[in-house]
Structures are given as C-alpha cells and as structure tokens.
Amino acid sequence: MSEFNTVASIKAQSEYCKREGAPHFAPMSGICWNCRSNIYEKRQWKFEMGRKIPASKEEATMTTGIPLDEATNHLVTGCPHCNRSYCD
Template sequence: MNSDNFSPTKANRAQIKYCDEHECPVFAPMNGVCYRCGYNIYLRTNGKSGPRGITVEEAGSRLITSCPHCGYSFVE
C-alpha cells in the first residue's frame, strides 16, 4: 500500500464505495472540503503532530466521520 496516494477524486469515490458496500451514510463532505477549516480532507498537509490527510486506501477501508486536519466531526 502506498501511504502517499492522495487524490481527492479517487478518495471520494473510494469513500462512497465503502459506504455503499457497508450500508452506511457518507458523512464526509462530497467535495472533500472541511466545513470548519476549509482544508481538503483528502489532501496531505503538515500539522504540528506530523502529516495529515486521508489517502485513497484509507478512504476505501473505513468510515470517515471527522476532519483529519482540525478534528471537526461530520456526524454531529
């Protein structure tokens, strides 16, 4: 698995596919942009605690419920 595979379009599709296969709602913003901080959740940024962002592989393997950049919950 390539840990640096960041692609907003592919990651969004992977998250939708994951949610369809697991019969759960898509909580992540459809355009990938966090409602609070304005960063794209599917792009890598360097934060104080290291790199952040959701890879294509990660988007296809788990339910995304919050922003990796600011921690804002998409569920509440």
C-alpha cells in the first residue's frame, strides 16, 4: 500500500525536480489553488448520478492523491483531486 505523507512528499517532489532538472509545477505548500485540497493527501470518492462526491472508506469506489513513492519518482503536473493542470 502506498504511503501518504504530505511533508515528505513535498520534499521528495522538490528533490525530484532538482535531480531531473525539471520545472517544479506542484504548489510548494501542497495545497491546490483550484480546489484547495492537499494534493498529497488520500481522498476517497463515490459516484452518484454521474458526479464525483466525497465518500466514506466503505462506500468509496475511487481514491485520489499523490503518494510518497509517486512524488519521489514522477513529475507532478496537476491536481489528482480536481484534475487542474499546473503547467498550462
């Protein structure tokens, strides 16, 4: 199972960008400026009438968020919760 750790993920994404010479698109605070959610936190969703709404662990059919291993090894270019691009 993937670990969700905001502080470690912010640091890991910054280090990844430096190591790869990539631009740092992700918000430095981890908070999406579009939906105000922390991109490095796990959020669970379900669908009702074609719309994505927050759900309990038992009801969830979808999970979003950027785990530590993804922040360490991949460039973050958008919000996993609202799908807002940070590089357009």
